[in-house]
Amino acid sequence: MKKLTLATIALYLGILSVFAQPLKQNDSAYKKRKLSFEEANLISSYYQQDGNNSSITGGIGTEKLTDLSTQFSIKLTKVDRKWRKHTFDLEMGIDHYTSASSDRIDLKANSSASYNDTRFYPSANWSMENEKKGTTVGAGGSLSVEFDYVSVGGQFNASKKTKDKSGEWGVKVFTYLDNLKMILPVELRSGPFIPRGTQYPWTDRNTFGTSLSYTQIVNTKLQLALLADVIFQQGFLGLPFHRVYFSDNSVHMENLPTTRWKIPVSLRFSYFASDHLILRGYYRYYQDDWDLSAHTLSIEPVIKPTAFFSISPFYRLYVQQATKYFAPYQVHTAANRFYTSNFDLSSFTSHFFGSGMRLATPGGVLGWSKLSALELRYGHYTRTNNLVSDVISLNLTLR
Amino acid sequence: MSKLLFLLPLLMWQSQVKWETDLDAAIKMASEKNKTVLLNFSGSDWCAPCIQMKKNIFNHPDFISWSAENLVLVNADFPRSKKNKLTAEQQMRNERMAEQYNRTGIFPLTALLNPDGSIRKSWEGMPKLSAAEFVEEIRKNISHQP
Amino acid sequence: MRQSKKKQYVSSVQFQRAGCWLCSFILAIVALLSCTPVKEYQKNKLNDSxxxxxxxxxxxxxxxxxxxxxxxxxxxxxxSGGGCGCN
Structure with a gap:
C-alpha cells in the first residue's frame, strides 16, 4: 500500500514538474492561450477519534479510529480565443484508515477485512469565466472507491455577477450515485445477505442536490455569502453493519427510511477589521425530514503580525436535535418501524476548536522559491456523548 | 563580506532611481528627454509578486543602469496598511491611472506607454525573466516603432 | 413515558422556531447593510487569502x-452526501 501511495505521489509530482517549467514570455497573446500551470496543493491530514457509542455494536463499544489522508491537486488555466478563462482542477486523494469498531462486524473474529482500508478519490473540475459578461460556468466529476463503497459524482454550476459586479448569484446541481456492499453483522446474515464466498450483494444510494448562493461585497473590508441547499437522497440510507438492540435484547440491522430531504441554509462573512485582524464567521441552520435539526456557528479571528504571516484560532459550536428514529442501546421496541442507534444522529452539542497558521513569504517559504504558502492547522473536537477527536493538517501550495 | 562591499555602491545608486508618481508630468518629461514611460502598478505591502518584481528586476543593477538612460518610471502604488497610507491627492492620482490602465485590478501590472499615453506593451503579473532579459524585451519594443 | 415524549416534541418545535428567528434576523441585517461600490483595483483587502x-x-x-x-x-x-467512508 505504502508503495502505491508513493508511486502515485511521484507520478503527480512528475506531471507537476512538466507544468512547472518556467513559461518564458508569458505576456504574449499566443503564449497566454497555452495551458499554463497555476498552482499545486499537497494536503496531508492525520485524524484520530475515540468514543464509546459505536453503531456497529448497537450504540455501545469503542469508536476508536485513525485516518491518514493525502490529497494532491493541480490547477491549470488557459485563455481561449474569445478571452474566456478556463480553469482545470485535477485532484487525487488517498485515505488510509484503521477502525477498531469495523473489526466488530464479526463479534467473534479477531480481525476482519474492514479493520483497515484505503479510499481513493480522484476528481476533475472545469470552469470557464467570461470576465466581460461576469459569468462563469463549470462542470466536474468525481469518483470515490473503497472496498465496500463506490461513489460516482457529477456537478454542473453557473454563476453571474450583478450589474455593478458587487454581487454574484450562483447555482449548482450535483449528484452522487453510490453503491455499497451489504456486509451485515455476521449473526444477521440470512437469505440474500449470505455472502457467496467473498461475494457480497450490493445496493444503491443516490443523492441529488441543488445549491444556491449569493455573495455580496459590502465595502472594501466586508463581504458576505448566503447559501441554501436542497438535497434529496434515496436508496439504502443506513449502513448494513450497524446493529440495533431492542429492549428485548434482540439484535437487528439499522432500518431507516429510503428517502431523506435535507435543507441547510447558511451565512458566511469575512471582515478585514484592521491590518492585523481579519474576522471570519459562519452560521448554518439545518433541517431534514427525519426531524434532525442543527445549528452550526463558527468564528475565526485571523491575527496577522505581517501581511504574509497569520495565526488563526477558531471555535465552532454545533447543537443537534436527534432524528425521531434514534434511540440508544436496548431502547427501541418492535413497535418502531424505523430504528437506529447511531449516535451521530442523536441529540448532542459539540465543540471544535484549535488554530491554524499560514506563512506566505514573498519569494518562497523557507527559502524554497516554488513554495508560495505553507499552512498548518490543528483542531480538537469534543461531543457531549463522549466522542473526542483530533485532527492535524498540512497544506503546501506550490506555484 | 567583500561581496557586500562590492554591492554597497550599487545599493546606494539604486536608491537614486526615481519613480515618478504623476503620469501626466512623466509623459511630458519623457517626450522632452526622448525617453519612454514605463508604468508599474503595485501593492507594495501586500502583493508578494510585486515585492519580488521590485527586488529581482527593478532594483537590479542591470535594470537600474539601463532605465536611467532610456525610461521615465512611474509607479502607481496601492498599499494596504495604515502606516503606508498615501495622501488623498496621491491616492486619487493612482486610482485615475488604474481607471485608465488597470480596470481589472491586476497586481503587478507593468505597461510600456507610447508618447500619446496608449499602451505599447504590457506585462500581467511578475514576468518570469531576469532583469537583463526584461530590459531586452523593453528595448526590443521601443526600437520597433509602430 | 408519554409525558417525556411530549416534552421532547415541544423542545424540537422550539428549536425550529429559534432557527427560523435567527435566519430572519440575519437576513434583516443583510438587507440593512448598504453597499458601497468597490472597484477591482480597490480590492487589496477583499482579495486577501x-x-x-x-x-x-x-x-x-x-x-x-x-x-x-x-x-x-x-x-x-x-x-454533502455521497462518497461515504462513513466509518
Whole structure:
C-alpha cells in the first residue's frame, strides 16, 4: 500500500514538474492561450477519534479510529480565443484508515477485512469565466472507491455577477450515485445477505442536490455569502453493519427510511477589521425530514503580525436535535418501524476548536522559491456523548 | 563580506532611481528627454509578486543602469496598511491611472506607454525573466516603432 | 413515558422556531447593510487569502469527518452526501 501511495505521489509530482517549467514570455497573446500551470496543493491530514457509542455494536463499544489522508491537486488555466478563462482542477486523494469498531462486524473474529482500508478519490473540475459578461460556468466529476463503497459524482454550476459586479448569484446541481456492499453483522446474515464466498450483494444510494448562493461585497473590508441547499437522497440510507438492540435484547440491522430531504441554509462573512485582524464567521441552520435539526456557528479571528504571516484560532459550536428514529442501546421496541442507534444522529452539542497558521513569504517559504504558502492547522473536537477527536493538517501550495 | 562591499555602491545608486508618481508630468518629461514611460502598478505591502518584481528586476543593477538612460518610471502604488497610507491627492492620482490602465485590478501590472499615453506593451503579473532579459524585451519594443 | 415524549416534541418545535428567528434576523441585517461600490483595483483587502468566502483547502479532512460525526451537512460549499467512508 505504502508503495502505491508513493508511486502515485511521484507520478503527480512528475506531471507537476512538466507544468512547472518556467513559461518564458508569458505576456504574449499566443503564449497566454497555452495551458499554463497555476498552482499545486499537497494536503496531508492525520485524524484520530475515540468514543464509546459505536453503531456497529448497537450504540455501545469503542469508536476508536485513525485516518491518514493525502490529497494532491493541480490547477491549470488557459485563455481561449474569445478571452474566456478556463480553469482545470485535477485532484487525487488517498485515505488510509484503521477502525477498531469495523473489526466488530464479526463479534467473534479477531480481525476482519474492514479493520483497515484505503479510499481513493480522484476528481476533475472545469470552469470557464467570461470576465466581460461576469459569468462563469463549470462542470466536474468525481469518483470515490473503497472496498465496500463506490461513489460516482457529477456537478454542473453557473454563476453571474450583478450589474455593478458587487454581487454574484450562483447555482449548482450535483449528484452522487453510490453503491455499497451489504456486509451485515455476521449473526444477521440470512437469505440474500449470505455472502457467496467473498461475494457480497450490493445496493444503491443516490443523492441529488441543488445549491444556491449569493455573495455580496459590502465595502472594501466586508463581504458576505448566503447559501441554501436542497438535497434529496434515496436508496439504502443506513449502513448494513450497524446493529440495533431492542429492549428485548434482540439484535437487528439499522432500518431507516429510503428517502431523506435535507435543507441547510447558511451565512458566511469575512471582515478585514484592521491590518492585523481579519474576522471570519459562519452560521448554518439545518433541517431534514427525519426531524434532525442543527445549528452550526463558527468564528475565526485571523491575527496577522505581517501581511504574509497569520495565526488563526477558531471555535465552532454545533447543537443537534436527534432524528425521531434514534434511540440508544436496548431502547427501541418492535413497535418502531424505523430504528437506529447511531449516535451521530442523536441529540448532542459539540465543540471544535484549535488554530491554524499560514506563512506566505514573498519569494518562497523557507527559502524554497516554488513554495508560495505553507499552512498548518490543528483542531480538537469534543461531543457531549463522549466522542473526542483530533485532527492535524498540512497544506503546501506550490506555484 | 567583500561581496557586500562590492554591492554597497550599487545599493546606494539604486536608491537614486526615481519613480515618478504623476503620469501626466512623466509623459511630458519623457517626450522632452526622448525617453519612454514605463508604468508599474503595485501593492507594495501586500502583493508578494510585486515585492519580488521590485527586488529581482527593478532594483537590479542591470535594470537600474539601463532605465536611467532610456525610461521615465512611474509607479502607481496601492498599499494596504495604515502606516503606508498615501495622501488623498496621491491616492486619487493612482486610482485615475488604474481607471485608465488597470480596470481589472491586476497586481503587478507593468505597461510600456507610447508618447500619446496608449499602451505599447504590457506585462500581467511578475514576468518570469531576469532583469537583463526584461530590459531586452523593453528595448526590443521601443526600437520597433509602430 | 408519554409525558417525556411530549416534552421532547415541544423542545424540537422550539428549536425550529429559534432557527427560523435567527435566519430572519440575519437576513434583516443583510438587507440593512448598504453597499458601497468597490472597484477591482480597490480590492487589496477583499482579495486577501484569509478573506475567501469558502472553506480553506486545509479544512477538507476535518469537514468530511464532521459530516460523518454529525447529522447535518451542506451549505458550506463543500460536499454533502455521497462518497461515504462513513466509518
Amino acid at each position: 484569509e478573506m475567501v468566502l469558502t472553506n480553506r483547502k486545509i479544512e477538507k479532512t476535518e469537514l468530511s469527518f464532521l459530516s460523518y460525526r454529525e447529522g447535518a451537512s451542506g451549505a458550506n460549499a463543500g460536499k
